[in-house]
Amino acid sequence: MSRASGHAYTVIRGMILSGELPTGSQVSEEALALRCGVSRTPVRDALRRLESDLLIRRSESQRSFVADWSDDDIEDAFELRSMLEAQAARRAATRIAPAQLEALRHHNRLIGAAIAGEKPDIPAFLDHNRDFHEIILTAAGSSRLASLLTRLIEQPVVWRTAQNYDRENLQRSHHEHEELLAAFARKDPAWAASIMAGHIRRAYYAYRDAYSAQRTAAE
Amino acid sequence: MSRASGHAYTVIRGMILSGELPTGSQVSEEALALRCGVSRTPVRDALRRLESDLLIRRSESQRSFVADWSDDDIEDAFELRSMLEAQAARRAATRIAPAQLEALRHHNRLIGAAIAGEKPDIPAFLDHNRDFHEIILTAAGSSRLASLLTRLIEQPVVWRTAQNYDRENLQRSHHEHEELLAAFARKDPAWAASIMAGHIRRAYYAYRDAYSAQRTAAE
DNA sequence: CGGCAGCTTATTGTATACAAATAGGCTAGG
């Protein structure tokens, strides 16, 4: 990722995720270029990528808007993610290398540490969680699957999920990772896939509960 | 899709699919720009889209190459397509509108007509087949699923598959569509999904047989 | 008072020039 283009991508993505750019609002290439301190060219690049991430949608006249997510969209995204991550786990089960398995154990130990203290260290949890899933995706050895999944996992809803995790959810997540490790150790594709499907599905309900609680509180 | 950019996309894609650009060969933005009669700017655009279609891969130094497809890659693509199209069928089963169901029947009748004659009309078959699957994807009502699937269905391997269909395969394809119609008429998601999964899976083996026969003949 | 035509302005598309990076060859030294 080249300097200006990558910078624009990071900045714009951050503005969307943080809510600085409200969902549904129009964004102009010019305005974003100024905000990022680069010219329109790399901004156009970044917008195209964000569009394929489904963070930006474009009108029929090619104008760019921050994507808005209905409840159905959110369920939909989790459903697809569940299916694809399960497939990744299925493939990884028979392909994973011993070193990768060890790396998974390592990251899950660090996840365990991050949620052990008085106050859970959410950023650390997120980091190691991302690494954990990324290793599985790599072990699956399918560039197509990787290409499809990365379009889903970088989305705001997914990103915000863990922010709403309570201690119980964090620990269950950690425990499900342990089960995945067991399935991988046995090289059992069906087992790995079903744990992963459930893992993502539970994340969906965790998000949903937190979100609806939030909405209720706001009213 | 704007004029120059869309034109570049179509031309380059055609050059890849027709084999004019050999798999693995490097392509330069400048050369393609000349070939398409546009400047590098829309070519860059087109290359980015082709990259996300996985028709182009980029080296770590950002140079562009025509993607090469191993046998594993091909199986992988069909496997994912099977999974996602089955999901589309599952969703469509309970959401499809009567008008859409009628449109599906219409296209499958035309498919039947295209393969009835002495010499099957493959282009017509492909057209109506694409429409058929597109209606299902629309009826599924998931923009994410649509976005993911269109990255898979436009790939050279998939495109070439029907070129290799013999009469029996064409008729079986037509018949499987009829079964799908029955599943949709009953609004049975599980039935629709399993037929679709098998439908794509069979297409994979049809391609595989034709391809290996081709390879054997070439030796 | 409502609607449409034409203009004005905002926004995106394209071309071109130049800057940066890098691949591949060439030379010099061992």
Added chain:
DNA sequence: CCTAGCCTATTTGTATACAATAAGCTGCCG
């Protein structure tokens, strides 16, 4: 003869200017 390192030629990245297009507005006419 092989290798290291530089150097050039190729290729991609970025900025900017201009062209095309679409949205919004204003004023005219029904």
